[in-house]
Structure formats: C-alpha cells, structure tokens
Amino acid sequence: MNVALFVPCYIDQFFPDVAISTLELLESQGVSVSFPEFQTCCGQPMANTGCNADAAPVARKFVEMFSGFDAVVCPSGSCTSMIRNHYQEYFAADDERFNQLRDSTFELCEFLVDRLGIRKIEGSFPHRVSIHSSCHGLRELRLGPSSEQMVPRENKLRILLESLEGVEIESIRRQDECCGFGGTFAVTERETSVAMGVDRVQDHVESGSEVMIGGDMSCLMHMQGLISRREMPMRVMHIAEVLAGRPLPSSPAVSAR
Amino acid sequence: MSIALPIVDHPQAAKDFVNNVPRSHWHDDSLWFVRSKRDRQAQSLPEWEYLRETASAIKRHTIANLADYLQEFEANATRMGAVVHWAADAAEHNEIVLGLLRRNETHRIIKSKSMLTEECGLNEYLIENGIDVVDTDLGERIVQLRGETPSHIVLPAIHIKKEEVGETFHQHLGTRKGEADPQVLTEAARGHLRGKFLDGEVGITGVNFAIAETGGIVVCTNEGNADLGVSLPRIHIACMGIEKLLPRFENLAVFTRLLARSATGQPITSYTSHFHGPRDADSELHIVLVDNGRTRIRDSDTFRDSLNCIRCGACMNTCPVYRRSGGHSYRATVPGPIGSVLGPSKDMKAHKSLPYACSLCGSCTDVCPVKIPLHHQLLAWRKVLVGQRLLAWNKRVGMKAASWLFRHPRVFAAAGYSARMALRYLPKSLTHNRLNEWAIDRDLPDPPKQSFRAWYAQNRKNTQAEQSE
Known part of the structure; x- marks a missing residue:
C-alpha cells in the first residue's frame, strides 16, 4: 500500500518527532510511506475564521498534491476532519479526484485500526497515563464515544494504547471536555481558552496520570504551554510517539528533537 | 426595522467573569452538575x-x-x-x-x-x-x-x-x-x-x-x-x-x-x-x-434547523465557554451556542463576535435533543460575517497572508525556519511579550533545530521514490 503522510504545518515546524514517529510507526506495520514535500497546511485556520475565499486555493493545492495515493494518513484528527467534513465546500459534488481523496484520508489511529485492522502494537510503556480526546477527532471523526451521545463506539486511540505492555490508563473527570485550544480561539478568546486549558490539565493531574496522551498536537501544544508556564506536574505526548516506542520525556516538556 | 443594538465584544464582556477564578469555577461546576444529571437521564433511556x-x-x-x-x-x-x-x-x-x-x-x-x-x-x-x-x-x-x-x-x-x-x-x-x-x-x-x-x-x-x-x-x-x-x-x-x-x-x-x-x-x-x-x-x-425574524431564518437552508430549538438550555450547560464566561457575556436574550446562532440572524453587526466565542468542540451539537448542528452553524456564521466584511481588518489581512504563505511551500519553510531560530536565540522578553497574545499566559513550544521536512530531506528522500511536484 502506497500511503502519503500528511503532516500538519505546526507539527512539521514545531513537533517534527511526532511526524517521524508517525512515519516509523507506519513503516513498522509494513506500509510504504511517502511525504509529498511541497505540502504546507490544509487551510483550516482560514476556514475556521470564515475566510473561505482564502482557504479555497489552499484546499485545491492540497488535493492536487495528495491525489493518487492509496491512502493519506495524518497524525491529527482536526486536520483529517477538515479534509473529510469541510473540504466539500471547495469542490464540485462530482469531483472524482476530491471524492476519492476524501474517502481515503485517515487519522493515524483510525487508519491503523479500521484500515489495517491492527489492534496490537508491540512495545511497552510502563506508565500511568491519561487520554486527552481532542474534540474534532471525537465528535467529527467519531474516533471514540462522546459523552453526550448514547452511542457505543470503540475508542481507537485507546485500543492501540492499551495494547502496549505495562501501560495503566487512568480515567479522568469530564472525559471529553474541550481543552480550549480551538485554533484562533486560543488567541481571540485568550482568557476563556486559558481557563479551559488549566482546568483540563488539572483533571489529568488529579487522575494520578504522569502523562496525557492525545491524537492532536495542537491541543497538547496549548496545554503544554500552560503546564510549562505554571510548572504543573504533567507531561504531554502524542499517541504516535508513544506507539513508536519513544520514552517518557524526562522533564515536563514536549520532546522535541 | 428595529434600532441598532450595541456591538457585543464577547472576549471583553467575558473578561471579568472568567478572571474571577473561584466564581468562574463555581459557575462551571453548577452547570456541569446539571449536564451530569442530564447524562444520567439520557443513559437511562435505551x-x-x-x-x-x-x-x-x-x-x-x-x-x-x-x-x-x-x-x-x-x-x-x-x-x-x-x-x-x-x-x-x-x-x-x-x-x-x-x-x-x-x-x-x-x-x-x-x-x-x-x-x-x-x-x-x-x-x-x-x-x-x-x-x-x-x-x-x-x-x-x-x-x-x-x-x-x-x-x-x-x-x-x-x-x-x-x-x-x-x-x-x-x-x-x-x-x-x-x-x-x-x-x-x-x-x-x-x-x-x-x-x-x-x-x-x-x-x-x-x-x-x-x-x-x-x-x-x-x-x-x-x-x-x-x-x-x-x-x-x-x-x-x-x-x-x-x-x-x-x-x-x-x-x-x-x-x-x-x-x-x-x-x-x-x-x-x-x-x-x-x-x-x-x-x-x-x-x-x-x-x-x-x-x-423566524420566517427569515426559515428561508435559510443553512440556519433553518435552528428553528428546531425547544429552549432546553442543554447547549449552555455543556458549553465549556458558556460555563466559564457566564451568560451575560453574550449580551443577548438567548446566550450560549444557540444564542450565538440566533443573535446574528437578528442583528449581524451587533452579534458578530458571538460565532467566534466558540472553540468548535461540538459538544452542543451532540447534546442537542433536536439535533441542531450548532457548531457547524456557528462556523457557517463566520463565513457569512466575513462575506459581509464584518471581520476585523487585521484578521482578514492575516488570513490572506497565511493563505499566500501556505501556497508557497519554500517561503513557508523559510518562514518556519526563521520563526524557530528567533524563538531559539532571541531573549524571551522579545518572543513572549504582551504583543504575543498566545504567550501572555502560555509558553511557546521549544523550537526544534530541524523541521520534519528538513529531517525527511536529509534522512529519507534518497531512499524513497521522488514525489510529484
């Protein structure tokens, strides 16, 4: 299978190890991965601000760049949802190339579990952890059950995480409360965003977890920024890093190499 | 027509409530208690x-x-x-x-x-x-x-x-x-x-x-x-x-x-x-x-479903923004997610900040008993507001610049490199000052030496088939 790696812009620039982990993880599962080198961003910041005219050319470029692969895999639920649930505004309903791309774009855990049928990752992570379920992955991609809906669903990140040896998953209060990142919301509604983020980190701390693990580095970047400023006893890791066998970062800081 | 309403600036209107941390927490807990009761009732019905x-x-x-x-x-x-x-x-x-x-x-x-x-x-x-x-x-x-x-x-x-x-x-x-x-x-x-x-x-x-x-x-x-x-x-x-x-x-x-x-x-x-x-x-x-104004909402394919609302308030109880910022921060008869959808249909200019008072978490959409796609409607409002030129000038220009940057991968890579280097080598007082809204309350990530694309070019490019331009 010929898979294109879609690396969100901020992961490319600030969290390269998340992308390297994703690449290594996919390769370890026998997937042949390419990185279309002129990729930048899916256009979500513009679209979420309502600037669709600015998002449209970015979306068209994205589809050009990523067409022709068996699948496109992305270590972010939010960016994946942009392609799957919001790109249709920019393409004709019968645009074959876009429709094919939309149906073959996957979030990382979803790709592993649903497309490859993997439910066990070799490795160990002997730590007390907690899961941060990012909203778009949860409520737009349905990567797990949301607390509001009475619909049983498997949590794809959790399936993979708990297959590691030694991992102990703590449950947190308000299992799927938003962390307050929200893209430009983090800046335009700074006070509320920060209040939400601090509360969210505190829920993870109170669970007894050593590290919160999530599928969206953007939420984790926001909370990492709050943790670091307030010296809170919590660490963050992207699920790709955990599944690729990265160790727990020694200090409360995102591993960046 | 009705008289022009004063323009609501939600972040400003929310400030005092949010920054009173004990009160904001108390308000948050009170509403979360109601949301939890709702969950138990919903769970009791198959x-x-x-x-x-x-x-x-x-x-x-x-x-x-x-x-x-x-x-x-x-x-x-x-x-x-x-x-x-x-x-x-x-x-x-x-x-x-x-x-x-x-x-x-x-x-x-x-x-x-x-x-x-x-x-x-x-x-x-x-x-x-x-x-x-x-x-x-x-x-x-x-x-x-x-x-x-x-x-x-x-x-x-x-x-x-x-x-x-x-x-x-x-x-x-x-x-x-x-x-x-x-x-x-x-x-x-x-x-x-x-x-x-x-x-x-x-x-x-x-x-x-x-x-x-x-x-x-x-x-x-x-x-x-x-x-x-x-x-x-x-x-x-x-x-x-x-x-x-x-x-x-x-x-x-x-x-x-x-x-x-x-x-x-x-x-x-x-x-x-x-x-x-x-x-x-x-x-x-x-x-x-x-x-x-209801007939006008009914005429809109995008916002028609907001007329499904039975005014239960569940979207307010679940909204993490509403719980932190309080109902009065919306300066509208109906606050919270549904209020932020209804407000602009009444007076777009007065309520232009409300569709942005939302992290797009989607909890309101999932909790709504009549399935109004609330967070998608809030997103749709943003598009309407931009179309009506009601988004602040600096934000519009910022998004135009971002769009250009994302269409020029080499410039994007160079800009990313410069930003990372600036973060690495400039004193924190320059990178984390009051002008950087992100960093007033949050640290920026430790910038890595190399972006992923640079790492990939160095470590993988020669071992992989070249990708199409």
Missing part, C-alpha cells in the same frame, strides 16, 4: 438517540409545512374559544399585549417564564406604559428584583450565589440580613409571590408547545407558577414564537420526554399543563403568534 432523531424529523417537517400547521392551529384554537393574534415582530407583539391590557383596564400582570417576551422586551415596554409586571418564576423574580436580565434560558439566576439572593431578598422582601438558607429564601419568595398571584389581573405565560391538531397549548414549569398565574385571573395571554408548533398531539410525547431530561436532568417537568381554550365562559385566552 431509545435516547431514536428520540432525538424523531424529534428532529418532526420539527423539520413542521417547519417545512409551517404555514399549513399555523392555520390549522389557529382554526382549532379559535374553535375552542381562544383568540389568536399574529405579530410580525417584537413591537407588534408588545402592542397587542398592551392593547389587551388597556381594553380590559388591567394594570397588574403576573408572568411566568417566557423567553419570547424577554426577546421582545415586553416587561420594559409594559413598565414604561405604567403596567406592573411581576415575574413569578423564582429565578426570574430574583433577576427582576436585582434589575438584571436572565443569564440562562432555563436557570435565569444561575450566575447568582445564594448569599447574593439573601442580600437581594433582605433589601426587597425584608428577610433577615445574612440569610442564605435556600429553604428560607424560597419560603420568603413564596409568601411574597402569593400576594402578587392573588392581586394579579392578567396572567401572561410563554408556550413550550402548541398542537396544530387540537389547537391546544402546553406550558412546562417546575414551580407551578404558570398554573397559579392563569388560574386566578380572568385573562390568560400566551405568547409564542411560531416555531413552537407540533402537528399532532401524539408528537408531544417525544418532546416531553426530551425536554426536561435535556434541560435539568429530570424525567419530566413537575408541571406539564395543557390549555384548550379559555377556562370558562367568563374567561379569555389570547394566543399571540410571533414571527420576529
């Missing part, structure tokens, strides 16, 4: 999602055929002796109500909770015209005595602590200073309101549901104040938005099962009262059907 789907389908059908059902309702309500009035907007609604009061030479009104009359500003209008209006819902009475507006559509005084209620009641009802026992305060309100009920000449209520098939209206309360308020006076005026209609009586069962569970986590409201025509030959029942 058919929960079926009910939501059914309710949504009934509402969509009703709104699609609204004119027919309104006429059917009018015919059936009239047949039972009610008088049906039609109001195109808030002003007409208020004039109709005042006209009824004047015609009957009545001056003392007892009112049960109605978000529609809040929307129309009925209380202020009547008071200006020399009418005494008493809100009889406990929460509404509290905010009325304090000269405030409700901060929540179901829990109007949720932002007020019991000690503050004690202070208000001490001033207005003569309770002991420092009294904060909810039982005692409620008893005091009860005694105070009993007199008002006995004096009232006209009872005004809202309407939760109106049934086209029967011509009946349904009012749901927990305090029984609507029942008391319309049982003593000779005249009952019921004010309703035209979207409150249901086609058939049997449809009601779906909604009564969803409403209280979603609103407060109760299986059903304490009182679900049905009114079919006036009480007796001496009494009058007036039903005022109000449009006030």
Whole structure:
C-alpha cells in the first residue's frame, strides 16, 4: 500500500518527532510511506475564521498534491476532519479526484485500526497515563464515544494504547471536555481558552496520570504551554510517539528533537 | 426595522467573569452538575438517540409545512374559544399585549417564564406604559428584583450565589440580613409571590408547545407558577414564537420526554399543563403568534434547523465557554451556542463576535435533543460575517497572508525556519511579550533545530521514490 503522510504545518515546524514517529510507526506495520514535500497546511485556520475565499486555493493545492495515493494518513484528527467534513465546500459534488481523496484520508489511529485492522502494537510503556480526546477527532471523526451521545463506539486511540505492555490508563473527570485550544480561539478568546486549558490539565493531574496522551498536537501544544508556564506536574505526548516506542520525556516538556 | 443594538465584544464582556477564578469555577461546576444529571437521564433511556432523531424529523417537517400547521392551529384554537393574534415582530407583539391590557383596564400582570417576551422586551415596554409586571418564576423574580436580565434560558439566576439572593431578598422582601438558607429564601419568595398571584389581573405565560391538531397549548414549569398565574385571573395571554408548533398531539410525547431530561436532568417537568381554550365562559385566552425574524431564518437552508430549538438550555450547560464566561457575556436574550446562532440572524453587526466565542468542540451539537448542528452553524456564521466584511481588518489581512504563505511551500519553510531560530536565540522578553497574545499566559513550544521536512530531506528522500511536484 502506497500511503502519503500528511503532516500538519505546526507539527512539521514545531513537533517534527511526532511526524517521524508517525512515519516509523507506519513503516513498522509494513506500509510504504511517502511525504509529498511541497505540502504546507490544509487551510483550516482560514476556514475556521470564515475566510473561505482564502482557504479555497489552499484546499485545491492540497488535493492536487495528495491525489493518487492509496491512502493519506495524518497524525491529527482536526486536520483529517477538515479534509473529510469541510473540504466539500471547495469542490464540485462530482469531483472524482476530491471524492476519492476524501474517502481515503485517515487519522493515524483510525487508519491503523479500521484500515489495517491492527489492534496490537508491540512495545511497552510502563506508565500511568491519561487520554486527552481532542474534540474534532471525537465528535467529527467519531474516533471514540462522546459523552453526550448514547452511542457505543470503540475508542481507537485507546485500543492501540492499551495494547502496549505495562501501560495503566487512568480515567479522568469530564472525559471529553474541550481543552480550549480551538485554533484562533486560543488567541481571540485568550482568557476563556486559558481557563479551559488549566482546568483540563488539572483533571489529568488529579487522575494520578504522569502523562496525557492525545491524537492532536495542537491541543497538547496549548496545554503544554500552560503546564510549562505554571510548572504543573504533567507531561504531554502524542499517541504516535508513544506507539513508536519513544520514552517518557524526562522533564515536563514536549520532546522535541 | 428595529434600532441598532450595541456591538457585543464577547472576549471583553467575558473578561471579568472568567478572571474571577473561584466564581468562574463555581459557575462551571453548577452547570456541569446539571449536564451530569442530564447524562444520567439520557443513559437511562435505551431509545435516547431514536428520540432525538424523531424529534428532529418532526420539527423539520413542521417547519417545512409551517404555514399549513399555523392555520390549522389557529382554526382549532379559535374553535375552542381562544383568540389568536399574529405579530410580525417584537413591537407588534408588545402592542397587542398592551392593547389587551388597556381594553380590559388591567394594570397588574403576573408572568411566568417566557423567553419570547424577554426577546421582545415586553416587561420594559409594559413598565414604561405604567403596567406592573411581576415575574413569578423564582429565578426570574430574583433577576427582576436585582434589575438584571436572565443569564440562562432555563436557570435565569444561575450566575447568582445564594448569599447574593439573601442580600437581594433582605433589601426587597425584608428577610433577615445574612440569610442564605435556600429553604428560607424560597419560603420568603413564596409568601411574597402569593400576594402578587392573588392581586394579579392578567396572567401572561410563554408556550413550550402548541398542537396544530387540537389547537391546544402546553406550558412546562417546575414551580407551578404558570398554573397559579392563569388560574386566578380572568385573562390568560400566551405568547409564542411560531416555531413552537407540533402537528399532532401524539408528537408531544417525544418532546416531553426530551425536554426536561435535556434541560435539568429530570424525567419530566413537575408541571406539564395543557390549555384548550379559555377556562370558562367568563374567561379569555389570547394566543399571540410571533414571527420576529423566524420566517427569515426559515428561508435559510443553512440556519433553518435552528428553528428546531425547544429552549432546553442543554447547549449552555455543556458549553465549556458558556460555563466559564457566564451568560451575560453574550449580551443577548438567548446566550450560549444557540444564542450565538440566533443573535446574528437578528442583528449581524451587533452579534458578530458571538460565532467566534466558540472553540468548535461540538459538544452542543451532540447534546442537542433536536439535533441542531450548532457548531457547524456557528462556523457557517463566520463565513457569512466575513462575506459581509464584518471581520476585523487585521484578521482578514492575516488570513490572506497565511493563505499566500501556505501556497508557497519554500517561503513557508523559510518562514518556519526563521520563526524557530528567533524563538531559539532571541531573549524571551522579545518572543513572549504582551504583543504575543498566545504567550501572555502560555509558553511557546521549544523550537526544534530541524523541521520534519528538513529531517525527511536529509534522512529519507534518497531512499524513497521522488514525489510529484
């Protein structure tokens, strides 16, 4: 299978190890991965601000760049949802190339579990952890059950995480409360965003977890920024890093190499 | 048209509430408690999602055929002796109500909770015209005595602590200073309101549901104040938005099962009262059907589903922004997610910040008992606002620049490199200053030496097939 790696812009620039982990993880599962080198961003910041005219050319470029692969895999639920649930505004309903791309774009855990049928990752992570379920992955991609809906669903990140040896998953209060990142919301509604983020980190701390693990580095970047400023006893890791066998970062800081 | 409303700046309006951390946490916890009760009720019904789907389908059908059902309702309500009035907007609604009061030479009104009359500003209008209006819902009475507006559509005084209620009641009802026992305060309100009920000449209520098939209206309360308020006076005026209609009586069962569970986590409201025509030959029942912008919303393919709303408030209870920023930060009759959808349809400019007062978490969409895609509608509003050039100039330019940058990968890579190097080597006072809104309260990530694309070019490019440009 010929898979294109879609690396969100901020992961490319600030969290390269998340992308390297994703690449290594996919390769370890026998997937042949390419990185279309002129990729930048899916256009979500513009679209979420309502600037669709600015998002449209970015979306068209994205589809050009990523067409022709068996699948496109992305270590972010939010960016994946942009392609799957919001790109249709920019393409004709019968645009074959876009429709094919939309149906073959996957979030990382979803790709592993649903497309490859993997439910066990070799490795160990002997730590007390907690899961941060990012909203778009949860409520737009349905990567797990949301607390509001009475619909049983498997949590794809959790399936993979708990297959590691030694991992102990703590449950947190308000299992799927938003962390307050929200893209430009983090800046335009700074006070509320920060209040939400601090509360969210505190829920993870109170669970007894050593590290919160999530599928969206953007939420984790926001909370990492709050943790670091307030010296809170919590660490963050992207699920790709955990599944690729990265160790727990020694200090409360995102591993960046 | 209505006068221009002041422009709401949600972040600014939210500031004081959010930054009062103990109060914001208390407010957050109070509403989360209600949300948790709702979850337990929803979990207790295996058919929960079926009910939501059914309710949504009934509402969509009703709104699609609204004119027919309104006429059917009018015919059936009239047949039972009610008088049906039609109001195109808030002003007409208020004039109709005042006209009824004047015609009957009545001056003392007892009112049960109605978000529609809040929307129309009925209380202020009547008071200006020399009418005494008493809100009889406990929460509404509290905010009325304090000269405030409700901060929540179901829990109007949720932002007020019991000690503050004690202070208000001490001033207005003569309770002991420092009294904060909810039982005692409620008893005091009860005694105070009993007199008002006995004096009232006209009872005004809202309407939760109106049934086209029967011509009946349904009012749901927990305090029984609507029942008391319309049982003593000779005249009952019921004010309703035209979207409150249901086609058939049997449809009601779906909604009564969803409403209280979603609103407060109760299986059903304490009182679900049905009114079919006036009480007796001496009494009058007036039903005022109000449009006030609803037809315009109905015309919109994007926002039509917001007319499904049954005003349960579940989207407020679940909204992490509302819980932190408080209902008054929206400066709108209906706050929270649904309010941020309805506000701009009323006055786009005044409410332009509300669709952005949202992290797009989608919890409101999943909690909504009538399946309004709330967070998608908020996103859709942003697009409309940008189209109307109502987004701030600097944000528009910023997004244009970002769009250009993302279409020029080499410049993007160079800009990313410069930013990372700046973060690495510039003093923190330069990178984390007050101009960097992100970094006022948050650290930026430790910048890595190399981007992923640089790492890939160095480590993998030669071992992989070249990608197309």
